[in-house]
Amino acid sequence: MSKILATPKARAMAKQANIDLADLKIEGRKIESSDVENYLNSLKSSPAPAVEAPKVEAPTPKTQPASTTTVSPTSKLDGRREKIAPIRKAIARAMTNSWNSVAYVNLVNQIDVTDLWKLRKSVLESVQKTTGIKLTFLAFIAKAILIALSEYPIIAAKYDEAANEIVYPDTINLGLAVDTEAGLMVPVIKNAQTLSIVEIASEIVRLAKAARERKIKPSEMQGGSFTITNYGSVGSLYGVPVINYPELAIAGVGAIIDSAEVKDGQIVAAKIMHLTVAADHRWIDGATIGRFAARVKELLEKPEILGIL
Structure with a gap:
């Protein structure tokens, strides 16, 4: 993964706000502090997503094939699962920050x-x-x-x-x-x-x-x-x-x-x-x-x- 280009002030603002610079989706140039500020303002002004009323569908004739069951992306990974410990999350953040910054x-x-x-x-x-x-x-x-x-x-x-x-x-x-x-x-x-x-x-x-x-x-x-x-x-x-x-x-x-x-x-x-x-x-x-x-x-x-x- 290529490093994200950003000014020191932009990185400091993102770190303080606990946001990932990748979420800004800015390519081809350095991310400026104004970009981070605009992104934060957009988060504050974005309305909560509307909740759709459940749709009532007509019964499907028996002659048609059964509908496909939606599978969660994580369900494709078989094996024992383990929650990430807080200390490991802290290590991951520090390692990623170092690799993206240096x-x-x-x-x-x-x-x-x-x-x-x-x-x-x-x-x-x-x-x-x-x-x-x-x-x-x-x-x-x-x-x-x-x-x-x-x-x-x-x-x-x-x-x-x-x-x-x-x-x-x-x-x-x-x-x-x-x-x-x-x-x-x-x-x-x-x-x-x-x-x-x-x-x-x-x-x-x-x-x-x-x-x-x-x-x-x-x-x-x-x-x-x-x-x-x-x-x-x-x-x-x-x-x-x-x-x-x-x-x-x-x-x-x-x-x-x-x-x-x-x-x-x-x-x-x-x-x-x-x-x-x-x-x-x-x-x-x-x-x-x-x-x-x-x-x-x-x-x-x-x-x-x-x-x-």
Whole structure:
């Protein structure tokens, strides 16, 4: 399905009025705010449909064939039916809004995390014994992304449709997509750029647990600047993540796999991960996205500096 062209003000008005821009049936040009206003006025002025009196038909002779029974369109779909849960409806609206609003571009980087694998293994037991926190790879990845976001602030910005402005946050609130029985949730680590790797790991565990137990607070699901989705946790290598609009970008983290790589002319065993960065190409150039992703790659391939920067 092709994207609907509309001005930022028109989209904002439609969103506030909870209407679908497709209902305006305007093709060949951008939908303007005046189009939305006219459509809303037409809804207000439209009279209620008249109710027709039942028609009395003459009895049909027995020699004529029986009339065809009208079948509801949904009755053609056989199988068990299930009502759509409110949270799934909210997810659907957010996904559709993002896909219809964003000019997507995706860049993928292959990252050698062999040294990160060794570093984590060397400190895992000591850190857990001292703090009670089990360091996950996601905590290291999040720290690298946070450092890169501070160097490329446009990646953590948002687009204000109504004002047609890019808004740079005063602090970086990091969203983390969490898979729950109820559906996808995105809890947010507030002021994430101020936290250590251990503190990030602690927040990931706390927020993910609260989300899965349906104890997450509304305030802990709001105010995100940038989101990480970790589809590597279910074994996936690559993905095309959907931006949590009006955020401008998202990072997708793939599974870490064993791979044979060529280094200095020699084939060596390595731990490889793929990072996908999806961004809104309207406001972020591909070169900027590439430099941001390359910086994350550099930090993860030299993990010893993550605790210093």
